[in-house]
Amino acid sequence: MTALDIAQQLQREFGALIASPVEFRGEVSVGVGDAEKMPAVCAFAKEQLGCDYLVDITSIDNHGEDPRFVVVYQLYSYGHRLRLRLKTAVSEEKGELPSVTSVWRAAEWLEREVYDMMGLRFRGHPDLRRILMWDGYPHFPLRKDFPLAGKPTDLPEIAFTQAAPEEGGPFVTVAGGQDSAEREPRVRGPKEPA
């Protein structure tokens, strides 16, 4: 039994919903066409195919593409000792998909983190609130349109975004440049106060 066999069994069961498996570096990824059917696919993967361990749920922001978000489920089967990756797309207008907490309890915290960092809501989650940022934080930090330096918040003494005192000096690296010429310009003037 290989990961490709499991992917093909998923295809036989769900038909056109499951895209052709992609193999890269020895791993198999399978796209699920409709995010609404994700709990059904995951339940089948867990009960019939033995994928009992939900390793991770990740979200990817493809800013500028439609659909904007991709949610990636990393699965593992202890019985067959193999990994499988399920991916599904969510558009920005929809912004939500059904939760898989009914399938694995690990999804409770993993989906909370996806909500916290990317802003995707999970319908049917028992307790969908922020996990790493504080409740009431208005932004979703891992989105591509959120700047690396952060945005000012309503807790200015605790969570602030002003640059550190020496930041912006002549020999300090700036993140986000295309190459090192942009990251380390030769001379920078004194930074204007914000």
Place this chain on the structure above:
Amino acid sequence: MATTEHLEVPDPAARAAAALGAAPDASDFSDIPGERMVLNMGPSHPATHGVLRLVLELDGEIITRVAPDIGYLHRGDEKIAENMTYTQFIPYTDRLDYLAPLSNNVAYVLAVEKLLGIDQKLPPRCQYIRVICCELARVSAHLLGLGCYAMDCGALTVFMYTFTEREKIYTLIEALTGARFTTSYTRIGGLARDLPAGWTDQLRVFLDGVGVTFDEIDTLLTRNRIFVDRTKGVGVLPKDLAVDYGVTGANLRGSGVEYDLRKAHPYLVYPELEFEVPVGSVGDCYDRYLVRMEEMRQSVRLLRQCLDKLPAGPINVADGKFVLPPKPKVLTRMEELIHQFMLVTEGVNAPAGEVYFGAENPKGELGFYICSKGGGTPHRLKIRSPSFVSISVLPYLLRGRLISDVMPIIGSLDFVMGECDR
């Protein structure tokens, strides 16, 4: 004429309820019946293994509800990774599980090397040294985990003994990498530098002495009536729940699942080394303690085998597209100059695609999911943190227990907040 100004002062209860979130569920404590008390533990607390805040709802001494509040050490590593080259991110991996930084370094570069397709081309010496780093980090992390676990249960001497041994490990790591904690020792395609002269002899001296400390801890704890009473039958995590929650590492093995990534999906030179994987039976705190004790002894066994088998040879993949070429060639030949320039300015040119690599770290399965759209920086880097999952089990384990069971349970889960919050 006097003007009156109305000040909006939100009442504290309303502010607390708003802060805890709108949904009236696990986090909202404003509806508790009269006898119950809400106790806040942390984030600044000597026994929470970092900055963890536990909001405990108590009925006398019995815990009825727990809401762990994490994120106090959240530094935005994943966002930072999207703006750096793969090599520039290596120092950030030190700060994940900061008790075993060498193993984080190894896990991360193995994930990047898998993406690049050079993970099978690592020279044998590099692989053996990386295994030595991982196992030394495992001994170091478990010594601290058990030391703090015992200290939180009251056995302060054990903490002193384990930290004495850890100081010796720190001396070794400092000789190897230049820093005790923030090692950043591995590089993509190899290592930063080779072992210094005489390092393997110093490591052998350490291995001879650490067994004595293991026996001392064993004598002090394993049949200690107080320790056994505090940990046996406490915090039982059944096998099926451990799998369902996604728990990995020693916590999973303590619950009876025989699964170790070094045996199931071996990486580096683990297939050539002999070691056993301890597995518990009940899944209580005592089992997790025993599993970690035995894992340390197995790590010492692995380290001795690595030292005996350590081959000579290069420590980097000999390909200028991934590893900086040797300086004399860079200064005299065109191709190496171009490789050096491209690697330093733009980073390693990764193909488009995605990989997931999980390594058996001391805390569990540390996984890196890298989604690359080509180029030198990842499009998305997700760090699958074992401590995040271990803390998610706390609401289940602590419910119905006494407040004095909080320390053994937290200590036995052995999580670290740097890894949980990233």
